Amino acid sequence: MDRDGIINRDLGYVFRQQDFSFVPGIFELCSRAQDLGYLLIVITNQSGIARGYFTEEDYAAITHYMVSKFAARGISITDVIHCPELEGPMRKPAPGMFLLAQQRYDLNMAACVSVGDKQRDVEAAQAAGCGKNFLFDGSFEDILSAL
Numbered sequence: 001m002d003r004d005g006i007i008n009r010d011l012g013y014v015f016r017q018q019d020f021s022f023v024p025g026i027f028e029l030c031s032r033a034q035d036l037g038y039l040l041i042v043i044t045n046q047s048g049i050a051r052g053y054f055t056e057e058d059y060a061a062i063t064h065y066m067v068s069k070f071a072a073r074g075i076s077i078t079d080v081i082h083c084p085e086l087e088g089p090m091r092k093p094a095p096g097m098f099l100l101a102q103q104r105y106d107l108n109m110a111a112c113v114s115v116g117d118k119q120r121d122v123e124a125a126q127a128a129g130c131g132k133n134f135l136f137d138g139s140f141e142d143i144l145s146a147l
Contacts, residue, residue: 003044003080005117006136007066013048015058017065025140029115030075036147038113039078039105040070043097043124049084056084079104093120098128115143 004010009021030040048054059082067077081097083090090096102109113132114125125133134143 001040001042001114002116002118002121003042003066006115007042010117013051013053015048015054015062017062020062020065022069027070027073027075029140029144030070030077031073032144032147033113034075038147039107040076041078041101041105042080043092043101043114044080044082045092046082046084047086047091050086059084092116092118093123093127095124095128098124098130102128113143113147 001007004014006023007026008014009023011019011021014020034040046059049056049059063080063082067080070077079101081100083092083097085091088094088096090100098109098114101107109129110131112125112130113134114121114130115134115136116122116125117136119135122133122135132146134146136143
């Protein structure tokens with residue numbers, strides 16, 4: 001799943017805890033997916049690093065905060081893969097981060113589900129062979145019922 005716009009409200013280059021606001025329903029979606037046996041992997045472009053808006057250390061701190069909030073609810077985030085670059089084979093809409101996840105976890109991509117809030121998220125997942133791809137429309141209801 002994508003981060004900004006799916007896990008947290010996309011306020012533009014979010015890297016501070018005080019700006020990190022969880023999207024309503026994300027914990028329920030992830031809990032349900034985990035109960036069904038899915039690995040929860042966050043795949044996120046983070047060009048704010050390359051743009052100089054925040055550092056890798058800032059990104060690591062907010063990622064730790066995010067993962068700990070899931071863990072407090074009994075939800076395990078398997079991995080968080082990010083691309084700090086402005087372009088290249090890892091940056092969505094290229095499938096590089098999805099293919100890295102496939103390699104790391106020996107994923108059957110046809111059995112994977114992706115959730116993103118931008119068309120580039122869907123394009124990257126499709127290019128990597130994800131079987132089900134959802135473009136978030138403000139509610140997780142359709143995704144929950146499709147799992």
